[in-house]
Amino acid sequence: MDGLAHYSSVVAAQRVGMEIKKVPSTERPDYYIDPEGYGTAIEETISETGKAPALALLTYPDGNYGNLADAKKIASICHEYDVPILLNCAYSVGRMPVNAKELGVDFIAGSGHKSMASCGPIGVLGVNGDYAETVFRKSPTNKNKEIELLGCTARSATLMTMIGSFPEVVKRTRNWDNEVADARWFSGKLEDLGLIQMGDRPHNHDLMFFEAPNLYEISTKVKKGRYFLYKELKARKIHGIKAGLTKYFKLSTFGVGRENLSFIADSFDEIIQKYE
Amino acid sequence: MDGLAHYSSVVAAQRVGMEIKKVPSTERPDYYIDPEGYGTAIEETISETGKAPALALLTYPDGNYGNLADAKKIASICHEYDVPILLNCAYSVGRMPVNAKELGVDFIAGSGHKSMASCGPIGVLGVNGDYAETVFRKSPTNKNKEIELLGCTARSATLMTMIGSFPEVVKRTRNWDNEVADARWFSGKLEDLGLIQMGDRPHNHDLMFFEAPNLYEISTKVKKGRYFLYKELKARKIHGIKAGLTKYFKLSTFGVGRENLSFIADSFDEIIQKYE
Structure with missing residues (x-):
């Protein structure tokens, strides 16, 4: 296997x-x-x-x-x-x-x-x-x-x-092509913010794994430590990320839609700018 | 086994x-x-x-x-x-x-x-x-x-x-003793009508198997044939018996309660009297 x-x-x-x-x-x-x-x-x-x-x-x-x-x-x-x-x-x-x-x-x-x-x-x-x-x-x-x-x-x-x-x-x-397009678009947005997508590039699936050295770096300095990301996302009503994760996380964009994905990407942008 | x-x-x-x-x-x-x-x-x-x-x-x-x-x-x-x-x-x-x-x-x-x-x-x-x-x-x-x-x-x-x-x-x-008492009581009622309960006697469980030579005998004579029992029970809003069964059937008295069991036993009595 x-x-x-x-x-x-x-x-x-x-x-x-x-x-x-x-x-x-x-x-x-x-x-x-x-x-x-x-x-x-x-x-x-x-x-x-x-x-x-x-x-x-x-x-x-x-x-x-x-x-x-x-x-x-x-x-x-x-x-x-x-x-x-x-x-x-x-x-x-x-x-x-x-x-x-x-x-x-x-x-x-x-x-x-x-x-x-x-x-x-x-x-x-x-x-x-x-x-x-x-x-x-x-x-x-x-x-x-x-x-x-x-x-x-x-x-x-x-x-x-x-x-x-x-x-x-x-x-x-039957909407799969759009799902893949959304996944790639979202991956590009996060990479523009300094995150790195692992695996197939360009990506062919909604499931993705990211490394976030910049978010990890922030977590080592801020008061709330590695929970800062979870808390910042929660404040923006973005749920699902495991509390404490900053360096590596996997996510799925399936069925989320461009508008919501855009809001999530913008939120990451805001959070990174706030702490850097 | x-x-x-x-x-x-x-x-x-x-x-x-x-x-x-x-x-x-x-x-x-x-x-x-x-x-x-x-x-x-x-x-x-x-x-x-x-x-x-x-x-x-x-x-x-x-x-x-x-x-x-x-x-x-x-x-x-x-x-x-x-x-x-x-x-x-x-x-x-x-x-x-x-x-x-x-x-x-x-x-x-x-x-x-x-x-x-x-x-x-x-x-x-x-x-x-x-x-x-x-x-x-x-x-x-x-x-x-x-x-x-x-x-x-x-x-x-x-x-x-x-x-x-x-x-x-x-x-x-915790109500098991009452359930067993109900099962035995119901078994006795059906046996009074000419049905025969197989298995443990007196019975120790709500699940029971009956032979009904008299119901089978009726089914060989009546117009609706072996579906007569199903139809008669359905007319009395008694559901659960498999359509076409008359000679052998298993049933459970669990949670039915004495009042409902009494209605069922009376219904069997009525049906048997109607056709005999």
């Missing part, structure tokens, strides 16, 4: 007793996943264990930097070795158009509570027909019950909220 | 690749689980495989007849062979007082959406301290994440509804 994978991918692998090999990303500031890294990892696995990995996994995008790796190329490389690939789309399915067939992946997982406006725990799983019989195999004794789902799929509020919001979720994915 | 186990116990065992041995119940009308059956099943497993089962399971009560087997004795027998025992309390935790320590069981599972007035999927699991480290083992790489919970416990509406209803759920378990 990619070196940027969410912890839940790691824990899921540990749960079924799989060994994990990470495909490393490059270092700061890009955190780029080179598709060829998958080929290398598979070849290493074959030479170490005598067989190819059971599954490859790519986080699309990763949850820290919002990097969208070249899934299509990675899938193609994995398939050269007959390794099936799972795309973890927790931060994409429900936000942007994703087509598992076009990307050529075998499995695609989406998260209801992360990007599909549902109340968790709920998710969606797409499986290439070749693997459907394995993944959704039925119980030999209870012939209409799927073993891997413990015979029982999603229910109740989790399901109803997903059904309820689904039409709106589909609709919003 | 007991021969009356819910399908989900079977599927869960199949999911982890366990072989299942059933402890049979007696036949109609009692469907009684003899505690000694657990000793026999364990001894058979040892003689067939050379080792004792990894786990024993008892459904307490079972979901069809509402029979409460002698869990304490069964636990004691299992422990003679060092076999841990899981009590499936989907139909008891949240309805009646259940004390895993007093019963001497190692694991106890309750269902949020079955008996705890929560919206599913959610449940509770109690684990004897000896096994807590195994069941709730943490990831070696993500040290605050439980592997078997995929690092992520219940959330959102499922959790909030459980928290919200919990005080009321606790309170209602």
